[in-house]
Amino acid sequence: MNEALWLLVALLAAGGGVAAGYVFRKKQAAARLQSVEILSQKIVDDARREAETLKKEALIQAKDQLYQLKLEFEHEGKERRAELAQVEKRLSQKEELLDKRAEALETRENELSRRETSVGDKEKHLEKKRAEIDQMASQQKEMLERIAGLTQDEAKAQLEESVVSEARHEAAKTIRRIESETRESAAKKSQEILALACKRYAGDYAVEKTVSVVNLPSEEMKGRIIGREGRNIRAIEAACGIDLIIDDTPEAVIISGFNPMRREIARLSLERLISDGRIHPARIEEIVKKVSTEVEASIKEAGEQATFDVGVHGIHPELVKLLGRLRYRSSYSQNVLQHSIEVAFLSGIMAAELGINPKQARRAGLLHDIGKAVDHEIEGPHALIGQDLAKRFNEKPHIVHAIAAHHEDLPPETVLDVIVQAADALSGARPGARREMLESYVKRLEELEAIANAHHGVANSYAIQAGREVRIVLEPEKTSDEDAVMISRDVARKIEEELMYPGQIKVTVIRETRAVDFAK
Template sequence: MTDSIVVALIAGLLALAVGVAAGFYLRKFIIDSRREDAEAQGRKLVENALAEAERIKKEAVLQSRDECLQLRQEVEKEIRDRKKEVSEEEKRLIQKLDQMERKIELLDQREMELYKKEQNLGKEEEKLAGRNQEIDRLVEEQRSQLEKVASLSREEAKQKLIESIESEARMEAAKAVVRIENEMKMKADRKAKNILALAISRYAGDYVAEKTVSVVPLPGDEMKGRIIGREGRNIRAIEAATGIDVIIDDTPEAVILSGFNPVRREVARLSLERLIADGRIHPARIEEVVGKVAEELEVGMREAGEQATFDVGAHGVNPELIMLLGRLKYRTSYSQNCLQHSLEVAFLCGIMASELGLNVKRAKRAGLLHDIGKAVDHEVEGSHASIGADLAKKYGESPEVVHAIAAHHEDVEPEGILDILVQSADALSGARPGARKEMLESYVKRLEDLEKIANGFKGVDKSYAIQAGREIRVIVDSAKLSDAEAAMVTKDIVKKIEEELTYPGQIRVTVIRESRNVEYAK
């Protein structure tokens, strides 16, 4: 029993040993086969990697060749451009060198010419020096001979010569004084009249500026629709009949009339007021009312012109000029009514003419008609002064009146005292305070510009614009400017004001130069 168990154990151990050995060899076989497969796959991966590396290498080589070729082309192009620039610069330098060489040659020629001239001048100076010495010698000889002949010394002869020249100068001065006094006596009357006319032009009086805004009030905003009409036919009819633009905007209960012709604007205003009061607004009624208003306004203008000539005392004025005077009733200049301005100028001309002993009626007539050109200046080319002169000449006014009209703004040079009177009266009526509307900013700016112009001159210490900008007083430094230089500064300031500023009337420039010495007693 025991032996069988031992045998069985031995047999089991042998079987176990055989199984272990078989399992070991089997496992080794599997491991070897897997290793061979892994080695094969590794070799394949290495071969693929080498092939891919070779391909990448070839592509990199090709790409580098292309980039090198492109860079080479760019470099060659840049080299060509640089060569072209260098060539052009070389050409310019060559041209400059040629110019410099020519200039150098010219300078050499001029230097040679100057050298020759210097040599010639030196010779001439030597000759002149010799001649001066000879002249001095001859003068001394002549002086000594004269002293011997006249028995006078040099100082005595000099004194007698001075006395003789002084006596002759006194005689000539006395004659000049007498001649100037006679001339001044002949011109004194006219000069005094001019001075008086300029002094009167500084006078200021009361005046109320008329407000001539063409605005038609409406009873209500619904009236705007009736004025416009169906599809705008009423407003087109009004504009066609009057020649004036009718502006209907957001302005409450108002219609604005716009146009350059003041008479047509007045016709449109009166016609629109009548149409609004009547209530019947349609094209036929508009034409009828506009026609009636135009006729009535023409009669009113004629009456206004006749009244103006009657007030002034100008008789025999051509009816066409009377009508043009009436048109000035609806013409304004800087918010100043032109007809009222003309009447005022006429009265001022009459007052000054009576004071100066001139023809009063002629002066009033010239003053009344001086702005007659403004009645048609929006229809005729040219300044209103030249237009008015042509109209006055056409309708039979005297040459003196025609020239006064043409010269009242210095379009032509004034020739007589009547021209100065009309200029002065026009400046007085238009430029005095309150006659025309002027914004405070523009007024202050004119004063500042006056002082700025004066302060811009050398030697000016202070300046003050006074008399509402009609005079400027300039104080100069006496240490920097003499009296003669101060007089020149006055003229220069006047000239610069005339060139740079626009102003009514005239501006007086007063330059003050004085020396003050101050000490204190203690």
Template sequence: MGLPVESISFLAVGLSGGLGVLAGFYLRRMIIESRIDSVENLAKKILDEARKEAETIKKEEALRAKDQLFQMKVEFDKESKERRSELNILEKRLLQKEEHLEKKISILDSKESEINNRQKLIDATEKTLKEKEIQYQNLIQEQRHNLERLAGMSSEEGRNLLLKTLEREVRTDAARLVKRIETDAREVADKKAKEIIGLAIKRYASEYVAEQTVSVVNLPNEEMKGRIIGREGRNIRALEAATGVDVIIDDTPEAVILSAFNPIRREIARRSLEHLITDGRIHPARIEEVVEKIGQEVEANIREAGEEAAFDAGVHGLHPELIKLLGKLRYRTSFAQNVLQHSIEVSYLCGIMAAELGLNAKHAKRAGLLHDIGKAVDHEVEGPHAMIGAELAKRFGESVKVIHAIQAHHEDVPPESVLAVLVQAADTLSGARPGARREMLETYVRRLEELERIARNFNGVNKTYAIQAGREIRLIVDSDKVSDEEAFLLCREAAKKIETELTYPGQVKVTVIRETRAVEYAR
């Protein structure tokens, strides 16, 4: 039975499709197998290269480790060699020391044997001396009994009698000696003191510089006043705020007045204003900048002034803070006398007087230079400037003698050394010498009027005259009311009352004059 044509053709198509699928499957399998082989070959190649690289790295690391090990071995050998050399040196030193010790031991042994021999000799001598001492004591005792029997008194009674006689004679001689010494001292002391003080004043003379509480700054023209004031006064306010100084601009032609009781602030303000006028740029920011700069310059000048003062006085080794405080005294005044110049003057006077008395002139100069150091900070610290200065000197390592001299120069504590008395004397000389100090006219006149008023309040006083710029007051008394003896008492009372009620520099001499006059007219 034959198949139809359509069936045959369908079957042929099916077979051809099946063969194509089978061929495609085998072809894809072959491609995959070839890719797998190539991947395996690549993987083997990568593994081979990785093994080779690992072997290379391993060899390099092994070589590096060998190099490091070799270097460490070389360093160890070098260090071992150095240590061995040091040990050899130490061993030699120890051997030498051992030899020295053996020699010393042998010397000590010989000395010990020598000392033992001497000790035996000393013991024998001591035994002999003790025996002789006993014999001598017996002889002395026997002689004492014989003397007591002959003198008719015991040895104790004779000793007391002799001591009383000697004591009476010594007391008499001592009293005569004391009396003679006191007489000679009274005669010589006053003359010698005057000679020393006169010599000190003669050998030192300083210039007098007047200090004020205002400074005047000259202007190039009147227009500059407007620039200093600034728009709505902002420049002058900035200057006053930066310096703490009152700036007075009045009708004084081409001048500005700076007023302040602190001389350092006044100096900073004066320099700053002069610098601003010269520079020409005047505005608040520039004012603050210039004031700060000038303040640093003044601080440097203060330090330089302190160093210069110490150098001029011949005082060395001062603490830097004391140098700075000394420099501040340049801008401090006392009764219009510059305190730094006064301190240098006191230092010179102390040194001269100490040299004349045979004392340590360096200590005297040091105490004189530092005696008013407390005035540099007495406006900041409560208390007398002498005690403040002593505390500063103690804080910065000054000696006890110098500290006490500073404390005692105004009798805040009693003076207990010659140095303290010298500082007192030099301070008084520097402040009381003519021209050293001055006061404002109103204060000066008021002080003289008060001095005369105090003196007139005593009974029997007719007239009073303040002379020698207030350093002497003369009282002319009624001879009918005041006797000669009462004049001496009146002089002492007046001096005490002036000390109590009046403040003055230096000292005031009180002189009472009593005259008896007989008047008659020839007609």
């Protein structure tokens, strides 16, 4: 009984403990559940706050981007408005320019209509004068027929008969003269050939050219050189006295002329104009004047260089300048300055071999052709002209006499005279040194210019197109348009009477009036 009671008590105690443990665990689980709910609520709240923060940041970024886009749009709109304003300004300027041009065109049209009216009146007046002149000519012809007792046809017949007879007589004289000259030149040529075979001399060829080539940076430069309606090329040819040839040669133009100095001035002027880029008649004249001055300076330098090369000192400065001018002279196509230097060296060599002062011989040889520097300005043989020049500038008597005697215009008196004469012959006679045809051609061109320059009112004259044309520039203040017509006819008749030439020669007379003023 007691054991049963203790067992019951034990069972009840165990049951109570179990019940108490269950209640405790239940309370503990409830507490844990509450803690988890609190944590989850906190996590949710944190997530909600973070989402709100991200939302605010995204909204701020969106507003910032929108503001930046708005600023860019306003800047672009401002630039567009500025461009539009510039375009409107340019359009307004063009409208003003077009209005001014329209006014100028209208003024020009009015002026042209006025001139047309004036020209029409002048034409009517000229027609009336022409009719009066024709009537007067008819009356004068009838009067001449009555006075002469011959009709017009009879007078023509007599004149033709007289002209034919005179022409036949002149032709006969010309034929006889040509035959005589041919026989003389044939004998002289045969002697020269024999002499050249005996004294061949190896030296540089000294044949002058009659053309120069100027290279161009591009083909379009040819059009700028020609100019509008050819005014630039005409200005260059008129200022320099040369013939400018522009053909299919790529990036090059050719300067043609018989005078080396004019050709050099034209070459340097054209190169300056091409380099400068400003090519118009006024600039052309300015450059040509400047280059002409520089060429004069280069002439003096050439004379000084020649004296230095030969080793001759103490020559008068004027003689040095004249010596430099020989650079632009030629004798039978041989450059006279180079020929003089060569004669000086040959004279020095021969003088040294003969025991004579070589310096004196070189001096005489260098100056022997000094007269050719001015023989186109002074009448007489170049040897005697050179004698006068050397005497004027205090050269020693034996040097002066050697200059005068080198072509036997005066008889040789000393060994120095003979040495200079022999050196001159040797320099000119060597193979390739001279070409007689070119010298006669140049002489004919100079004679053409001399005939043109002999007339009153001629400013300049140039033989161009290889002597097939003479271009004469008149002084407008001293001549009239009628004078230009008469000068062209007179020059043509003079050429026919005095010169021998193949084909025909065109005579062009230019009279140009210019009005120049300055805006201040």
